[in-house]
Amino acid sequence: MDSNDTPGPTSPRFPVGSVVLCGILVGISVVVLGIASYFRLSPETNALRESAMGGVNGTWNKTIALNIGFFTTGLVRAGSHLFKLAPEPRAALDTLQGAEVGVYKLQADAGWVDHRAILARADREMSARGWDRVVGVSREHELVAVYVPKRGLSSRRMKCCVLVLQDRDLIVVGASGNLDPLLHLAQQRLDFKDTPLHFALR
Amino acid sequence: MKQFLPCMLGTAALPLALAASAFGEPLPPGQVDFGSFTAPAGGGEFVEVNVTSSLISLATKFLEKDQPDVAKVLQGLQLVHVNVIGLNDENRPDIQERVQGIRKDLETKGWERIVKVQDKGQDVGVYLKTQNKDTVQGLVVVVIDGGKEAVFVNVVGDIKPEQLSMLGEKLHIDPLKKIGKEVEKKDSNQDKP
Numbered sequence: 001m002d003s004n005d006t007p008g009p010t011s012p013r014f015p016v017g018s019v020v021l022c023g024i025l026v027g028i029s030v031v032v033l034g035i036a037s038y039f040r041l042s043p044e045t046n047a048l049r050e051s052a053m054g055g056v057n058g059t060w061n062k063t064i065a066l067n068i069g070f071f072t073t074g075l076v077r078a079g080s081h082l083f084k085l086a087p088e089p090r091a092a093l094d095t096l097q098g099a100e101v102g103v104y105k106l107q108a109d110a111g112w113v114d115h116r117a118i119l120a121r122a123d124r125e126m127s128a129r130g131w132d133r134v135v136g137v138s139r140e141h142e143l144v145a146v147y148v149p150k151r152g153l154s155s156r157r158m159k160c161c162v163l164v165l166q167d168r169d170l171i172v173v174g175a176s177g178n179l180d181p182l183l184h185l186a187q188q189r190l191d192f193k194d195t196p197l198h199f200a201l202r
Numbered sequence: 203m204k205q206f207l208p209c210m211l212g213t214a215a216l217p218l219a220l221a222a223s224a225f226g227e228p229l230p231p232g233q234v235d236f237g238s239f240t241a242p243a244g245g246g247e248f249v250e251v252n253v254t255s256s257l258i259s260l261a262t263k264f265l266e267k268d269q270p271d272v273a274k275v276l277q278g279l280q281l282v283h284v285n286v287i288g289l290n291d292e293n294r295p296d297i298q299e300r301v302q303g304i305r306k307d308l309e310t311k312g313w314e315r316i317v318k319v320q321d322k323g324q325d326v327g328v329y330l331k332t333q334n335k336d337t338v339q340g341l342v343v344v345v346i347d348g349g350k351e352a353v354f355v356n357v358v359g360d361i362k363p364e365q366l367s368m369l370g371e372k373l374h375i376d377p378l379k380k381i382g383k384e385v386e387k388k389d390s391n392q393d394k395p
Binding site: 112116119120132133134135138139140141148153183187 | 240241243244245247248249250251252253254256257259260263264267268
């Protein structure tokens with residue numbers, strides 16, 4: 001048999017350079033998407049915002065829209081354990097698993113705002129997403145609505161969305177977390193035997 | 203054939219299940235549907251609070267260590283619903299009519315009126331839904347306050363009359379204290395020969 005007939009080493013299916021380039025592109029995409037996600041609100045908070053904005057004539061300017069998700073809060077929680085913290089900030093960090101806030105300002109005076117329509121629209125949008133309103137307060141120039149998920153709510157899995165509309169200012173907030181550390185701290189710190197609890201007093 | 207029969211049964215059961223769900227689940231005995239309220243036009247007051255059992259259980263967890271008796275009562279609650287509607291010339295007739303309608307409906311459905319006060323512009327009605335003599339299944343308070351606002355409260359749950367008074371005492375809820383005492387007075391009058 002002629003040695004010239006033996007096959008030479010086969011070339012790799014994917015060149016190493018292409019793999020590295022793809023990896024870099026994927027990494028950049030992930031970083032870009034990750035950074036962009038800090039400035040995008042969740043669908044529920046977005047729905048609340050759109051419900052309010054849709055009920056007011058005028059142009060809204062965004063002051064800030066910030067979203068800190070589970071990954072970031074997890075990193076912060078993990079990093080915080082390297083330091084010694086007081087119980088209150090420790091409990092707060094251990095509780096928070098995600099937070100988002102959007103602040104918007106109406107360019108011109110809105111005049112009279114139909115709070116009924118805003119609440120109705122927000123209720124519809126949030127109900128379609130599996131959320132119920134637990135609090136709704138409307139006064140002359142103020143509207144506050146608080147929503148929580150219909151199902152799956154517990155002290156370990158607490159989520160809420162809040163809408164506040166006051167004059168020309170709109171604030172939407174979303175938060176999720178595990179309330180157990182805060183409840184534990186509160187039980188240790190508060191003595192209900194001495195603390196009067198006043199409800200429904202006029 | 204073996205597969206055909208279960209498939210047929212499943213197909214037949216599906217519309218029945220859909221039809222059943224279309225009628226909706228019946229409300230628990232102590233729950234009252236006041237209907238939907240909307241914020242009054244012109245910026246009048248509107249407050250709606252709807253605390254379900256999941257949120258009540260959070261509050262229970264918060265209190266169980268230091269106020270176990272209150273926590274135990276809260277455990278029995280399923281729902282707390284409150285509506286406060288500011289009255290104006292536009293909605294006053296409609297709300298007053300709804301109040302009368304709700305009161306008649308409650309009495310028709312076996313709710314017992316334990317408090318009725320019409321004094322100094324206040325029109326207060328308190329109703330209880332009881333099971334046997336031992337357990338209150340629901341509590342409804344309907345108030346028209348001086349023609350300025352209407353208040354609707356529904357507390358749903360397995361609570362005993364003596365717990366109403368205790369809950370009012372511990373949490374300093376004056377209206378609940380009064381209601382609990384009225385209920386106890388009513389029960390003690392009934393027990394007398």
